[in-house]
Amino acid sequence: xxxxxxxxxxxxxxxxxxxxxxxxxxxxxxxxxxxxxxxxxxxxxxxxxxxxxxxxxxxxxxxxxxxxxxxxxxxxxxxxxxxxxxxxxxxxxxxxxxxxxxxxxxxxxxxxxxxxxxxxxxxxxxxxxxxxxxxxxxxxxxxxxxxxxxxxxxxxxxxxxxxxxxxxxxxxxxxxxxxxxxxxxxxxxxxxxxxxxxxxxxxxxxxxxxxxxxxxxxxxxxxxxxxxxxxxxxxxxxx
Numbered sequence: 001x002x003x004x005x006x007x008x009x010x011x012x013x014x015x016x017x018x019x020x021x022x023x024x025x026x027x028x029x030x031x032x033x034x035x036x037x038x039x040x041x042x043x044x045x046x047x048x049x050x051x052x053x054x055x056x057x058x059x060x061x062x063x064x065x066x067x068x069x070x071x072x073x074x075x076x077x078x079x080x081x082x083x084x085x086x087x088x089x090x091x092x093x094x095x096x097x098x099x100x101x102x103x104x105x106x107x108x109x110x111x112x113x114x115x116x117x118x119x120x121x122x123x124x125x126x127x128x129x130x131x132x133x134x135x136x137x138x139x140x141x142x143x144x145x146x147x148x149x150x151x152x153x154x155x156x157x158x159x160x161x162x163x164x165x166x167x168x169x170x171x172x173x174x175x176x177x178x179x180x181x182x183x184x185x186x187x188x189x190x191x192x193x194x195x196x197x198x199x200x201x202x203x204x205x206x207x208x209x210x211x212x213x214x215x216x217x218x219x220x221x222x223x224x225x226x227x228x229x230x231x232x233x234x235x236x237x238x239x
Contacts, residue, residue: 051080051161053137054082055137057132057146058086059129061093061125062093062094064095067098077154078154078157079158083109083110083111085111085132087116088116100113116131122231129236142215142218144157144161144215147211147212150176160172160174170216171216172214174210175210176212176213177195177198209237211235
């Protein structure tokens with residue numbers, strides 16, 4: 001019995017080490033690929049208004065930590081042809097005053113606030129997305145989505161759109177990257193869990209679409225009937 005348990009423990013430990021090694025290799029490849037792209041520079045020519053029109057949707061609820069600092073970059077994207085749609089459950093939501101302040105501060109960015117109302121049979125975020133995407137302007141050719149706890153860089157939207165310039169790409173997604181601001185075990189633990197999940201994405205194979213940062217072509221959104229598929233769903237990115 002002791003020999004069997006020793007063998008089983010050895011096998012389990014070996015598999016764990018193999019998994020850690022493979023994840024390490026994939027993380028290194030991600031690092032190499034990302035550094036290569038950053039060193040190649042980024043074409044900011046999409047800052048003009050000749051690019052396909054994008055509708056950017058940001059559902060909000062309550063006061064996320066640093067909410068104003070998170071939403072401000074959405075008004076400062078270097079993509080020159082986009083509109084902003086903020087969604088809340090009610091006009092009394094604590095996020096409304098902050099959204100209103102930013103809309104007044106950046107009047108040159110077309111934006112609107114959608115009051116989606118409450119729901120009993122669908123996740124609130126999904127319900128808000130359905131309310132905001134019910135009537136999309138005809139000139140909108142691409143849809144982008146971002147969570148209110150994200151703080152994207154100015155080139156974030158342009159980078160998503162650049163991937164959609166490839167005619168073989170219909171949907172593109174990003175993923176969050178938590179950076180510990182305080183040297184605590186909880187911060188380090190969250191960062192480690194997040195980094196492990198992020199490393200599972202790869203250039204090949206089946207990758208999930210993360211609802212916190214993604215974009216889709218308008219024609220694909222319509223063809224798949226995603227607005228109706230969302231009806232009754234708990235989350236937006238697991239359908």
